[in-house]
Amino acid sequence: xxxxxxxxFAALLLPLTMLNAQSKTDTPGQTNANAVNEFTSVLQDNxxxxxxxxxxxxxxxxxxxxxxxxxxxxxxxxxxYYASYALIILSYIEKDEKKRDAYLDEADKLYDKASLLIKSxxxxxxxxxxxxxxxxxxxxxxxxxxxxxxxxxxxxxKAKAVQxxxxxxxxxxxxxxxxxxxAFGGGAKNAIALFEKADALFQNExxxxxxxxxxxxxxxSDLLKKCQDELK
Numbered sequence: 001x002x003x004x005x006x007x008x009f010a011a012l013l014l015p016l017t018m019l020n021a022q023s024k025t026d027t028p029g030q031t032n033a034n035a036v037n038e039f040t041s042v043l044q045d046n047x048x049x050x051x052x053x054x055x056x057x058x059x060x061x062x063x064x065x066x067x068x069x070x071x072x073x074x075x076x077x078x079x080x081y082y083a084s085y086a087l088i089i090l091s092y093i094e095k096d097e098k099k100r101d102a103y104l105d106e107a108d109k110l111y112d113k114a115s116l117l118i119k120s121x122x123x124x125x126x127x128x129x130x131x132x133x134x135x136x137x138x139x140x141x142x143x144x145x146x147x148x149x150x151x152x153x154x155x156x157x158k159a160k161a162v163q164x165x166x167x168x169x170x171x172x173x174x175x176x177x178x179x180x181x182x183a184f185g186g187g188a189k190n191a192i193a194l195f196e197k198a199d200a201l202f203q204n205e206x207x208x209x210x211x212x213x214x215x216x217x218x219x220x221s222d223l224l225k226k227c228q229d230e231l232k
Contacts, residue, residue, distance in 0.1 A: 039073050043082065044210040050086055056093060063090055070110060077117035078211050081128060084110035085215075088128075091135045100139045107132055123166045124213050126159035130172055152176065167201035168213070170194045171220040178223055188227040195224035 046069060050062035063086035070083035084107040091103040111132060115125055130152045137148035152172075159169050174194030180186025198220045207214035 039076065039079075040210055042069060043079065047082065047210055056090075059086075059090060059093070063087060070113075074113075075117065077114040077125075078213075080110045080114035080117065081124070081213070084108075084114065084128060085131070085213075088131055088135050092138065097139050101136070104132060104135055104139075107135075121158075121162050123159040123163035123169075126155045126162065127166065127168045127172065127213075130155035130159070134172070134176065165201055165204075167198040167205060167220070168216045170198035170201065171216045174198060174220070175223060178227065188230040192224065192227040192231065195220055195227060199224055 046062060046065050050059065050066070053059040053062055063083075066079075066083040066086045070079045073079045087103045087107040087110070091100045091107070094100045094103060111125075111128055114128070118125060133148045133151035133155060137144045137152065156169050156173060159166055171194075174191045177186050177194065178188060178191035198216070202217040202220060205214055205217070206212075207217070
């Protein structure tokens with residue numbers, strides 16, 4: 001199978017919420033715990049809003065909230081991660097190529113901040129890098145597949161070296177093959193095994209900790225079903 005991705009997956013909609021502008025009075029000894037609780041609560045709420053958004057306007061609003069979260073908690077890598085992620089998703093549903101790249105320019109900056117803050121190899125960072133690369137490719141597939149297809153594959157291989165049981169690796173690989181023309185080694189036949197592997201790994205992944213990304217399960221399940229239907 002060819003090693004470049006050729007797809008445009010706007011099916012990846014994973015959004016988040018409203019930034020609660022509430023003040024808290026902390027007593028000595030409670031400050032750190034309260035700050036952590038506030039951060040995770042706000043992040044979780046925003047994720048829920050983004051994930052449930054059904055209009056572009058709602059998604060943009062939730063994405064803007066992620067930007068506010070990333071600014072307020074500028075030392076939290078996961079805040080930068082989600083702000084970047086939301087912009088990537090917006091780029092997939094935008095029609096104007098210049099606007100799509102503008103979204104990704106901002107996503108790249110947040111990705112770089114997250115990478116610096118985490119200060120170690122992290123599979124989720126590499127997966128996010130692969131997602132950005134594919135979003136760049138999707139803007140103009142025929143002109144960009146060589147450059148960004150290579151980056152996409154390289155980042156997923158790096159992620160696999162850190163944590164081979166990350167289901168998002170195989171979900172993205174499967175999506176890439178599914179949306180690649182059959183003439184170039186794509187299609188359901190070559191994608192289904194990857195979706196099946198991702199599905200098994202998603203079953204073992206906990207999704208109750210917002211600081212540990214868990215997106216992709218439903219999208220993977222939907223595409224697996226499409227493959228199964230096509231191959232009957």
